[in-house]
Amino acid sequence: MxxxxxxxxxxxxxxxxxxxxxxxxxxxxxxxxxxxxxxxxxxxxxxxxxxxxxxxxxxxxxxxxxxxxxxxxxxxxxxxxxxxWFPAFVKAVGSSKELEERYNNGLASREALTLLQVIRANEGIDTRQLRSLGDMKAKEKKTAFDNAVTELQGTLDTVISGVQARQNDLGEVNGWSSTSFETVGHWMGIHGLTPYEGSREEAIAWLRSRMDATWSPAAIAWISKALSW
CATH class of the missing domain: 1.10.10 (Arc Repressor Mutant, subunit A)
Structure with a gap:
């Protein structure tokens, strides 16, 4: 290879x-x-x-x-x-606290909380539906929406689970495909992955041990700094 x-x-x-x-x-x-x-x-x-x-x-x-x-x-x-690598990555990079707790402590946006609640209730929801159910369809709310979905991915609350083809009322493909979202727990569950059982420190050590075998020292140093390891 x-x-x-x-x-x-x-x-x-x-x-x-x-x-x-x-x-x-x-x-x-x-x-x-x-x-x-x-x-x-x-x-x-x-x-x-x-x-x-x-x-x-x-x-x-x-x-x-x-x-x-x-x-x-x-x-x-x-x-x-x-x-x-994903279960250890979630443990090493994701937040250890539920989003509701982070929001109450001023560590998460209201928009992210709203969208996560919608995604939890509609796993695999696409962008258009998410904006609609999250009451963020208005053009002036697009930036806030984009920032919130990125926030949720950065904290490993959600993943992009695929894309869905846009269809008209007759079920025919019509227009650009749309990104779909799932919670991390749901995506892992349907694909047979179980949460990493060790601590964050153990997950970082697990990842680093595998990086040592295939990554350059410069790449390892960069990601360690980027993720505050």
Missing amino acids: ENVEVQGGVTTYKEMAEVIAKLGIVPLASLIPEHPSLNGLTKAENWHTGSELDPWRWRAQFPGEGLAGYGKFIKKKAILVSRD
């Missing part, structure tokens, strides 16, 4: 799945120094083609098949985390 971990070296979904399984964490775009990204590993001409070789399509396929958790987990940037 070493030969695919170069610029443009990944062509198929299967090859990318192997890279994610090996490296554990792969951002969509260049983010971590001396560390591959989905954009960097794949061929530019395959993006947004809609074909089986389209990496933009893969970003939803990985969480949909339970091969990787997906969301804006680090510095508000989109990240893929392998299923094997």
Whole structure:
């Protein structure tokens, strides 16, 4: 597999799945120094083609098949985390307190609380429905909505679970696909993942031990600083 971990070296979904399984964490775009990204590993001409070789399509396929958790987990940037690493990643990066407690302590936004409550009641809800049920359809509320869904991903309360095709009243595909969201617990449960049982410190040590085998020192140093490990 070493030969695919170069610029443009990944062509198929299967090859990318192997890279994610090996490296554990792969951002969509260049983010971590001396560390591959989905954009960097794949061929530019395959993006947004809609074909089986389209990496933009893969970003939803990985969480949909339970091969990787997906969301804006680090510095508000989109990240893929392998299923094997994901439980420890949630423990090491996510908040140890429920969102309601964080909100009461001034550590979470009202919009994030509202949207999480909607997602809990409607697992797999898409962006349009979420904005509607969260009373954030108005154009002037779009920024607040975007900030809140990013906040929920950064604290590992939610993941992007896939995309849903927009349909008209006849059930025909009509317009752009829409991102869908699930709570982390729900996504893990339906894909057979159990929560990490150790402490945050133990989860960090677990992740670092695996990074040591495949990551560069610069990449490990960067993520340790970015996540305050």
